[in-house]
Amino acid sequence: MKTRPSVLLLPLIAMLAILQASCGKQDDELPATAMPAVPEIDTSNFLPVVRNQLDEAIARLAELPYDPDRNGRLGMMLAAYEQDASAAALFERAWRLDKATFAWPYYLGYARYDLGDLPGAVAAMRAALAINPSHPNARIKLAEFLLEAGDYETSRDEYRRVVKDLPGRVEGYIGLGKLANLDDSPREALAHLEKANAIESRIGEVHFAMAEAWRKIGDTDAAARELELFERYRNLRPKTRDEALLAIGAMNVGDLPHLSRGMAFMKAGRVVDAALAFREAVKINPRNVAALTSLMELHGRNRELAAARRYYRQAFDVNPENAELAGKWGGVLRDNGKRDEAAQVLATAVELDPFNANYQVMLGRILQDNGDLEQAESWYRRALTVDDMNRDARFNLAYLLAMRQQNEAAADLLRPLVGEGSKPAPQVLQLTARIEAQTGRFDRALALLRRARADLAGGSNPVALESVETDIRTVEASKAQAGQ
Numbered sequence: 001m002k003t004r005p006s007v008l009l010l011p012l013i014a015m016l017a018i019l020q021a022s023c024g025k026q027d028d029e030l031p032a033t034a035m036p037a038v039p040e041i042d043t044s045n046f047l048p049v050v051r052n053q054l055d056e057a058i059a060r061l062a063e064l065p066y067d068p069d070r071n072g073r074l075g076m077m078l079a080a081y082e083q084d085a086s087a088a089a090l091f092e093r094a095w096r097l098d099k100a101t102f103a104w105p106y107y108l109g110y111a112r113y114d115l116g117d118l119p120g121a122v123a124a125m126r127a128a129l130a131i132n133p134s135h136p137n138a139r140i141k142l143a144e145f146l147l148e149a150g151d152y153e154t155s156r157d158e159y160r161r162v163v164k165d166l167p168g169r170v171e172g173y174i175g176l177g178k179l180a181n182l183d184d185s186p187r188e189a190l191a192h193l194e195k196a197n198a199i200e201s202r203i204g205e206v207h208f209a210m211a212e213a214w215r216k217i218g219d220t221d222a223a224a225r226e227l228e229l230f231e232r233y234r235n236l237r238p239k240t241r242d243e244a245l246l247a248i249g250a251m252n253v254g255d256l257p258h259l260s261r262g263m264a265f266m267k268a269g270r271v272v273d274a275a276l277a278f279r280e281a282v283k284i285n286p287r288n289v290a291a292l293t294s295l296m297e298l299h300g301r302n303r304e305l306a307a308a309r310r311y312y313r314q315a316f317d318v319n320p321e322n323a324e325l326a327g328k329w330g331g332v333l334r335d336n337g338k339r340d341e342a343a344q345v346l347a348t349a350v351e352l353d354p355f356n357a358n359y360q361v362m363l364g365r366i367l368q369d370n371g372d373l374e375q376a377e378s379w380y381r382r383a384l385t386v387d388d389m390n391r392d393a394r395f396n397l398a399y400l401l402a403m404r405q406q407n408e409a410a411a412d413l414l415r416p417l418v419g420e421g422s423k424p425a426p427q428v429l430q431l432t433a434r435i436e437a438q439t440g441r442f443d444r445a446l447a448l449l450r451r452a453r454a455d456l457a458g459g460s461n462p463v464a465l466e467s468v469e470t471d472i473r474t475v476e477a478s479k480a481q482a483g484q
Contacts, residue, residue, distance in 0.1 A: 035096050036089040038065055046081070047285050050254045053077065068098035072107070079107065080252040084114045095127065102131045103244055106138055109145070110245075118149040136162075137242050140171045152179055170199040170206075170238045177209050186213035204234035255285035262294060271298060287318045293325055300332030308332050323353035330362060339366050357387035365396060373400055391417055395428055402431065407438045418448060426452040430468055433475070442479035449475065 041058060043051045057074040064070055075090030088111035095104035109124035125142040129135065139162055146155035156179050162172035173196035180189035190213045196206050211226035249257065262277030275298050281291035292315035299308035312329045319325065326349035333342035346363040353359065364379030380397040383390055394413045401410040414432040417424045424432075429452035437445035449472045456465040 036092050038071075038093070039086040039089045041078070041083075041086055047254055049284055050081065053253050066097055068094040068101065068104070071097065072101070072104050075104075075107065075111075076248050077251045079111060079248050080250075081254070082114075084111050087111045088115060095124075100131065102128055102135065102138075103247075105131070106135075106244055107248070109138075109141065113145060118145060121145045122149060122151075136166055136169065137240065137244075139166075140169065140175075143175050144171070147175060147178065152182060155179065168199065169240075170196045170203065171240075173199070174203070174206055174209065174238075177206075177213070181209060181212050181216070184216065186216035189213040200238060202233045202236050203238060204230050204236055207233060253284075255281040255288050255291065258284065259288060259291050259294075262291065266294070271301075274298065286314070289315045289318050289322060289325065292318070293328055297328055297332060300336060303336060305332075305336045305338075308336075321352055323349050323356065323359070326352060327356065327359045327362070330359070334362065334366055339370060342366055343370075355386050357383040357390045357393060360386070361390060361392045361396065364393075368396065368400070373403075376400065389416065391424075391428070395431065398435070399431060402435050402438075405438075407435045411435045411439065426455045426464060426468065429455070430471060433471060437475045437478060440482065442475055442482065445475045446472065446479070 038061065041054065043054045043058070046054060054074075054077060057070070057077055061067070061070045061074050071090045072094035075087045075094060078084075078090065079087040088108060091104050091108035091111055094101070095108055098104060105124045105127035109121045109128060112118075112124055113121035122142065122145045125138055125145060128138050129142060132138065139158065143155050143158035143162060146152075146158060155175065159172050159175040159179070162169060163176065166172060173192045177189045177192035177196065180186070180192060190210060193206055193210045193213065196203070197210070200206075207226045207229040211223045211230060214220075214223035214226060258277045258281035262274045262281065265271070265274035265277055275295065278291040278294045278298070281288050282295065285291075292311045296308045296311040296315065299305075299311065312325070312332075315322070315325050326345055330342045330346035330349055333339075333345060343363060343366045346359055346366070349356070349359040350363060360379050360383035364376040364383065367373075367379065368376035377397060377400050380393045380400070383393040384397070387393070394417060398410040398413040401407075401413070411432065414428065414435065416422075417428050418432050429448045433445040433448035433452070436442075436448065449468055452468045453465065453472065456468060459465070
């Protein structure tokens, strides 16, 4: 049954309606629509620490729904948790309530872009630049949004201004290079992209665009080289620092920032810091399988098998059908001398993910080390049906074949690994050389052994280096004896 509002409340309701209407007035940069309502936000599925943060911000906004800072701050929190639709509504409310703050339309542009609303993203970024025309990241993002929206000429104009005013920023040259490719002007594209590459040489999209330009020119070798570089650097982006976006990231009190920081520490070799970050992630979210798995691997690496097993069981309880968890746990067990248990776990990993060749190779190697060469060979061959160029499968199978004097078959497996432009490990070069020498190809064997020696020289494995030196002397003697 509906209830009528108190007579005393009617003037207040009327005043709020007038205030909302006046706050909804537009300028020319955004569509003339009513100001969005405060979105309904269900926080029940968030982690407790995040839920508390959001509930507090929602309550504060309910107290003053037309406060631009409270709208914007809640929008920032939601953006930090990738709740883009709700964040966009709150950023638009904040912008309509406060036309002097750059952050609100700037954030709105990003949120609309993430929602696939390119025209809206362009309009919001223009509104941000109307407040701060010289903001470098906003200028670059406007050009990028225009390019993706298909407004090539306007985008080109923006990129040209970026290159003129910000010559040290790589994004301007990247954008002009992409536009030149779209215009079928590959040499012009290369001119721009080479300037980008001179500023930052390890950006995936630069090499992808250069590959496209070389393909248009007809130089397939150059295109292939650039595609190889693209694969190497595909996840690397221009090095930019955006304080506004960092402020959004700082709003995230969940487990994911700690997980990301732990991964970065691992990549940098800062193992202790990584472990602390992963533990913080697990403290916030005990069901974070990635953090639990990383802690399992770290303790396994330190030969702390009991601690590693504890983290494995915790992760397994969350997701017992996680093939990656099983595969990594199998690796920890293997490295800690638990071969039989490792074989059982890896068999489970293969069952969960039959298209992962690495698990099959790991299982084969354990069987090989246990002396079951027939089963090991079977697993290596099975791995090659999944990934024909799996290096470990090819090497291990070639080793078994060479033991049986099946040298030609072994050589066929290894040749793709040691060909022109490849970067094989010294042991691959050495095994290939031994097989080549067995079949009388002494010069080929010596060339491979010298490559292995060069790779090992000055390194930390003198035993391997001495083994290669011994093989060189043996092959030279065999060559002389054969009269070659």
